Amino acid sequence: MRVLLGAFGDPGHAFPILALGSELVARGHEVGVETWQRWREPAEALGMTFAAAPEYQVFPTREVPLKPYEAAARAALVSRELVASFEPDVVVADILTAAPALAADLEGVPRATLVPHVFPDLPSGFPPFSIGARLPRTAVGRRLWGLTDRLVAIGVEQGRVEYNECRARLGLEPVPYGHSGLSRSLTMVGTFPQLEYPRQWPAWTRIVGPMLWELGGPLVEPPAGVGPVVLVATSTSQDPSGSLLRAALDGLADEPVRVIAISEPRDDAPANAVLAPWMSYAATMPHCDLVITHGGHGTVARALASGVPVLISPAAGDMAETAARVDWAGVGVRLAPRFSTPWGVRLAVRRALRSRGLRLRAGELARWVRANPGPAAAATQLERWAATVRRASSRAEGPAA
Numbered sequence: 001m002r003v004l005l006g007a008f009g010d011p012g013h014a015f016p017i018l019a020l021g022s023e024l025v026a027r028g029h030e031v032g033v034e035t036w037q038r039w040r041e042p043a044e045a046l047g048m049t050f051a052a053a054p055e056y057q058v059f060p061t062r063e064v065p066l067k068p069y070e071a072a073a074r075a076a077l078v079s080r081e082l083v084a085s086f087e088p089d090v091v092v093a094d095i096l097t098a099a100p101a102l103a104a105d106l107e108g109v110p111r112a113t114l115v116p117h118v119f120p121d122l123p124s125g126f127p128p129f130s131i132g133a134r135l136p137r138t139a140v141g142r143r144l145w146g147l148t149d150r151l152v153a154i155g156v157e158q159g160r161v162e163y164n165e166c167r168a169r170l171g172l173e174p175v176p177y178g179h180s181g182l183s184r185s186l187t188m189v190g191t192f193p194q195l196e197y198p199r200q201w202p203a204w205t206r207i208v209g210p211m212l213w214e215l216g217g218p219l220v221e222p223p224a225g226v227g228p229v230v231l232v233a234t235s236t237s238q239d240p241s242g243s244l245l246r247a248a249l250d251g252l253a254d255e256p257v258r259v260i261a262i263s264e265p266r267d268d269a270p271a272n273a274v275l276a277p278w279m280s281y282a283a284t285m286p287h288c289d290l291v292i293t294h295g296g297h298g299t300v301a302r303a304l305a306s307g308v309p310v311l312i313s314p315a316a317g318d319m320a321e322t323a324a325r326v327d328w329a330g331v332g333v334r335l336a337p338r339f340s341t342p343w344g345v346r347l348a349v350r351r352a353l354r355s356r357g358l359r360l361r362a363g364e365l366a367r368w369v370r371a372n373p374g375p376a377a378a379a380t381q382l383e384r385w386a387a388t389v390r391r392a393s394s395r396a397e398g399p400a401a
Contacts, residue, residue: 001386002030004088004109005048006079006100009036009055010237012298013094016116016190016211020092022046023375024382032086034079034100042215051082053099069166072098076170079103090386095120095181098166105172110389112186112382116211117297117318118325119189121179123199128152132320134328135197153178186385188378191297192304192365195325206381209374210301212282219283220276222258227272228289228353231308232261233281235294238315244340248292249273251342252349260284282306289359290352292345295319295326304331307366309358311348313340331362 003024007017014035021031025047032049033039043050054075080103083091091104091111104111120129125142127133128151136142156178163181164174177184184204189196190211201207222229232248239245245263252259253270263275281299285291285306293299295312300322303310310332312323326332333355335348352358 001090001383002086002088003032003382003386004083004086004091004100004104005031005033005035005093006053006091006097007033007035007094007114008096009038009053012296013096013116014039015213015298016114017092017094018043018046018048019211019213019375020114020378020382021048022213023379027379027383032082032088034082049086051086053097054078069098069162072102073166073169075099076102076106076166080106083107083109090382090389092382093181093183098163098181101181101183102167102170102172105167106170110185110386111183112188112385113181113183114211114378115182115187115189115191118191118195118321119205119207120318120321121182122197124149126197126199127324130318130321132314132324132334134324185389186381188381190374190378191301192329192368194329194331194365194368195322197325197328206377208377208381209369209372210297210305211374211378212298212302212305212369213375214280214282214302217278217280217283218276219287220260220274220279222260222287223272223274225258225272227256227258229258229260229287230290230292230349230353231285231288231303232259232263232292233299233303234262234292235296235299235315238294238296238317238319244292244294244313244345247340247342247345251344251346255346255349257349257353260288290349292349295322297322300326300332304362304365305369307359307363309333309352309355309362311335311345311352313337313345329361331358331365333358 005017005021007014021033024031033043034051034053037052040050076099079099083103091109093101095115101111125146127145160178187205189207193207234244259273261275264277269275281302288308291303291308292311294315300310313335314320314323323334327334333348333352
């Protein structure tokens with residue numbers, strides 16, 4: 001099978017696609033990947049054919065007035081050339097990456113979607129996605145959240161209208177449904193099923209498990225001594241000033257813990273902390289007792305796959321949703337950004353480290369993911385779907401003359 005993958009270039013979106021591509025190559029498939037130039041070397045090292053995706057500013061400014069779907073329409077024409085030349089049997093696009101999905105439609109190639117976090121399309125009675133509210137426990141709570149359905153529907157419809165305007169620019173027919181980034185043929189959800197609320201699932205969705213991949217790096221040892229090990233793995237893109245990192249280092253300086261932090265060297269680093277600009281999470285996290293993070297799904301998934309609970313102070317995007325799911329599943333602690341002070345971090349860390357239940361439940365998720373590796377599950381789902389597509393195409397073409 002020939003598979004073309006497309007992903008937004010942020011690590012939280014590119015890494016899951018590279019994880020899938022690596023598994024497909026290992027199974028003998030021909031794989032192409034279109035993403036940002038920065039991932040060319042690892043993609044080619046994994047055996048994939050690489051194509052650099054057009055890179056546009058995501059949000060318009062006065063200096064760069066290009067709107068997101070205008071950028072998608074332009075990028076789709078570039079991706080279309082790649083689809084035509086690579087001649088894939090199927091295309092898999094990251095949920096944020098419209099261009100390869102549109103290009104697949106232009107070339108008549110079946111397409112699937114990979115969601116690298118919890119599923120964003122929630123039923124009535126659930127809190128709106130990404131606001132950070134947990135699943136209601138009572139019928140009254142579900143009715144109250146149902147009052148937000150109309151507001152959510154307005155936003156979803158606006159997205160559908162803008163997406164269809166983009167499709168119209170390309171000569172494509174409009175789609176009749178919202179959440180248009182989700183393929184109604186196959187959407188694979190790259191998260192733990194334990195982080196998904198119980199619900200009726202659409203027939204075209206499959207929860208495949210976390211899509212774990214990393215560039216690699218060294219194992220970082222904690223400071224010498226005894227005491228729990230706390231890894232501070234904050235997001236530099238969402239917190240460029242390093243406020244959560246500083247709060248963690250200051251708040252834990254006098255605690256009986258040993259700290260490892262992703263950071264450039266600092267003159268004011270406390271004695272119980274080791275700072276490293278880069279590390280292998282896969283190698284380092286299994287030796288930790290707690291991970292402090294802003295809640296990027298990839299970091300959270302790696303921690304839980306290592307059997308380590310998380311402390312999340314969400315910053316942006318889907319991080320608040322991930323924090324709510326972690327809290328609901330009992331595998332971590334939430335800390336509101338307004339309490340991300342040295343005092344707040346210190347109390348939250350004490351609470352997390354005291355809870356034996358958090359560690360036990362995180363261990364359950366680690367055992368689950370070892371038995372159900374996400375890239376393998378996603379590749380299997382893709383192979384089955386592609387076989388169904390081929391059979392349907394053969395029946396449509398009829399018997400050979």
